[in-house]
Amino acid sequence: MxxxxxxxxxxxxxxxxxxxxxxxxxxxxxxxxxxxxxxxxxxxxxxxxxxxxxxxxxxxxxxxxxxxxxxxxxxxxxxxxxxxxxxxxxxxxxxxxxxxxxxxxxxxxxxxxxxPWWRSGKAMLVWMLGGLVLGAYALALVLPERLTYPLFLAATLVALVPFGRRALSLARAGSPFSIETLMCTAAIGAAVIGAAEEAAVVVLLFAVGELLETVAAGRARAGIRSLAALMPRSTLRLHPDGTTEAVPAAALAVDDRVLVRPGDRVPCDGIIEEGQSALDESPVTGESVPIARGPGDRVVAGAINADGSLRVRVLRAAADNTIARIIRMVEDATASRAPTQRFIERFAAWWTPSAMAVSALVILVTPFAFGWDWWTSLYRGLAVLLIACPCALVISVPAALASGLSAGARRGLLIKGGAALETIGVARCVAFDKTGTLTEGRPRLTDLLPVAGGSSDALLAQAAAVEAGSAHPLARAVLAAAEARSLAVPPARGQSAIPGKAVRATVDGRSVAVGSPRHAAETGIALGSLAAEIARLEQEGKTVAVVQADAKALGVLAFRDEPRADAAAGVQALTALGIRAVMLTGDNRRTGEAIAATLGLHAMAELLPGDKLREIARLKQDGTVAMVGDGINDAPALAAASVGIAMGGGTDVALETADAAVLPDRVTGIAELVALSRATMANVRANVAIAIGLKGVFLVTTMLGVTGLWPAILADTGATVLVTLNALRLLAWKPAA
Missing domain, CATH: 3.30.70.100 (Alpha-Beta Plaits)
Structure with missing residues (x-):
């Protein structure tokens, strides 16, 4: 099939x-x-x-x-x-x-x-209608009504042609209760009862409202797509003979080499092959401090080269670089509806037909119930029909969400959809992974303690043999230390890992393992005098690994992974927002508590991957939980939390994992995400209040006879303009200093 x-x-x-x-x-x-x-x-x-x-x-x-x-x-x-x-x-x-x-x-x-918007087809219709209506009002000052009335009628009919055609098409396509239907019905009814002057103003205001919606939508799109301006139009592609050729940045292919001169924007995601410079990555990550980069370092498209010339090898084509993926992610996020938006849409689905029924009741019942004449009941019923339009209400939520998502993206705060944006702001607890999230993720070997009679170099060589080929941060620290000492690392075979506990391999015919003290105790390894040293090192906030061979301890290694410079400030910012912060780590309890104490949060230590899931489930019993991790080892916990947030240490991971990502790689970015979410949802609530409040006011004044048809359409057009302008304010959102 x-x-x-x-x-x-x-x-x-x-x-x-x-x-x-x-x-x-x-x-x-x-x-x-x-x-x-x-x-x-x-x-x-x-x-x-x-x-x-x-x-x-x-x-x-x-x-x-x-x-x-x-x-x-x-x-x-x-x-x-x-x-x-x-x-x-x-x-x-x-x-x-x-x-x-x-x-x-x-x-x-x-x-x-x-x-420009003022030369579009919608604008031309507004100018023509405006000219007819203003001309009719001007002539009405010197001519009798019977001569100016046809001008108002002509203005009404000119507008009803495109709007009426659209209303019929929408009705045939399954949308009989559209705003076009409501407006055309009210305008025709007003013309029939002799209120062509008000009918003309109604269609003019409706056309102005449509034009303003178009302009606002264009501004919202421009706010998101302005990210494309971060890409240079052209760049210098290097040839094997060292010459350069100016080519469009979009034409670069993987493995091309480009020359990035001082002041140039980096045209691609790539890796530096030659040169040293400081790169301003604030257009992409929001991080204002230039970062020193050299050979072997990765660069992202859109970064600005501050001083030295760089030769960069392209790692991704234009369609897949960081800027393109951010734009794609933000645009896709705007299509993801938040729970509030889904509720408003369901509400609007029955609002319009219900309001049309109320309008019919006003026309048919009030002459008998209140003694109104038929002209008054028909006139006020038509006004109720115009108030019934749900446009302002429907646009109130997505306009705010789109602006919030765009404002976040400009500052390196990426959120994958309205649902995640709404959830982040109501989080009661934020759970942090330790390594690479609260800490730098670059631990270094600080202590080598062999057993009595043992050699430090031999201990390190055995550990390096087991860790060879591993990408774990502790493994990299071991290998870097062995390389610094120029040690001959023996070959190992049969490497395997016990998740969260140890790595083991066969080295020189012996079964060697590098693992946690807890794992050593579980396997019955006698630590002797090393036990006291382990306790001391852990009390200093260091991570300790035990090296063992054939069920005998060879010694211990101690590592220190320094907290990020802004980690304490990030935790403090969350506390100020009324959010509890906790740390989930597989490290030993002493180390976890020592680091947690310096940062001002509670530690849950010695957690295996399955334990982290259980802790997340337990925390969720008290409310919404956000999990923050590096996006690699923490994927299960990120998925289990109410909302997962990836730190941007690796841009690839940050863009592809979890519900949100903080590209600046700052712990304070988590509090900024919460603040952005709360600002956006406050904007949503204000928009809904404006949309419903204006309609409520005009509904009462219409029924009392204080206002007529054109204020009724203004209740919707005006509300639409107000909620859109209010939503666009979010584009200027900035984190609190």
Missing amino acids: AEATRRVWRVEGMDCAACVAKVTRAVERLPGVADVEVNLMADRLTVSLAPHAATPEAVTQQVEQLGYRAHPITGSPDKDGDDHRHGGATAEREGIGHGHAHTHAHADDPADAGK
Whole structure:
């Protein structure tokens, strides 16, 4: 049986969450269409088409009947479908991030692409309607009403042509209760009862509201896509003979060599092969202090080279570099709906038909219940119909979430979706891994204590043989110390690990193991006088490993992994936010408690991977738990927590693991994530209050006869503008100093 195929379209003209709902509902009605995904910020529609189902052309036609423009994107939905987001040729064609953030390339008419918003089709409609309405008002000062009334009627009819056509298309596509339907019904009703002047103002305000939504959507997109400006347009590619050639940064391929001069932006994710310099990575990570880099160090696309020239080998093509992946991640995150957003959408689904029913009751019942004349009941019923539009309410949540996600990304705080953004702010407890999270993750060997009669060099050589080939931080420290002493490390075979306890191998015919003192005790190793030394070293906050051969202790190694410079400040910032911080570590209790005491948090030590999961489950009984780890060894705990946060020590891991990532590699970034989440959700609550509050006020004043039709449409248009502007304030969010 043939499988369904995934197809992708670029959809132009979507302004808000209501647009997403319209497109989704319309496409879902087509036969054989499944898994419909509409991403507002990426202008992307992705669907699964079953064999012998609706054709791609039918999908395009269905979308365009709603008044949008749909362009099929050929190739893989994961690659080609995202091309418009990358800092390559397509992004440049769209003017993304190259001084054109003020333009709006997503209007309904494709001819509007690249035009300023005031020259788009929607703007032209507003200018024309505004001219008609203002002209009619001006003439009304000198001419009788019978001569100016047709001008107001003409303005109403001019607007009703595009809006009415769209309302009919939406009704056929499964959205009969759209704002277009409500507005057209109210405007036609007003014209019928002789209130063409107010009908003209209603359609003008509606057109202004649509234009402002378009501008706001463009600003929100520009806020996210301005990240593409971090990529240089061109770079110098090195040839084997040492000459250089200027090429587009998007044309770089893996293993190309590039020359990065002082002041240049790094055009790729790569590794330095020659040169020394300080790199300003703040555009990517938000970390303002330049970092010294040299041969063998990795660099990320978008970083600024401060002084020396660098020769860099490309590790990733443009479509997969850090900047492209951040843009893709943030745009995809905006399509992930938070629980609050899902609730608002469910609420709005029954709000509009219910409000239409209330409008009908106002028209039909009030003449009998309150003695209103039919003109008054019809007029006020039409006003209620306009107040019923849920646009402001529906856009209130996703607008704030999109701005919050974008503001975080600009500061190296990456969050994979609205649900994670909402959860982080309500965390009651943050659980930290120790190594590589609260500490630098670069332990160094500080003590070598062989048993009586033993040799320090022999002890270190045996340990290095067992640890050879391991990527564990302690293993690297052992191998580095052996290399520094120029020791001859004997070959080992049969290396294996006991998770969380020890590493063992056969060296010179003996079974040698390097493991924790706890493991040595469990296997019955007699430590003798070493036991007191182990206790002393652990009390100093050092990690101790016991080297044993054929069930006899050879000696102990002690390591020190210094806490990060900002670890104590990061814990203190969380405490100030009312969040409890704990440390989960597999290290021994003395070491864990010694480090925890210096940082001001509680330690849970000697935890195996399974123990960490149980601790996370226990902590979750008291509320939401965030787990912070390096994204490699802590993957199970990150997944088990309410929300997992990866530190950005390894950019690859930070981007791919957990629900959020802190690219600056700062512990204080965790408190910044919490603050961003709380600021975003406060913005959401304010937006919902504005949307519902304005409608409530105008509903009361309408029923009392204080306000009429045009204030009713202003209740929605004004609320939409206010919640959008309020959401855009988040783009300027900065962590507290």
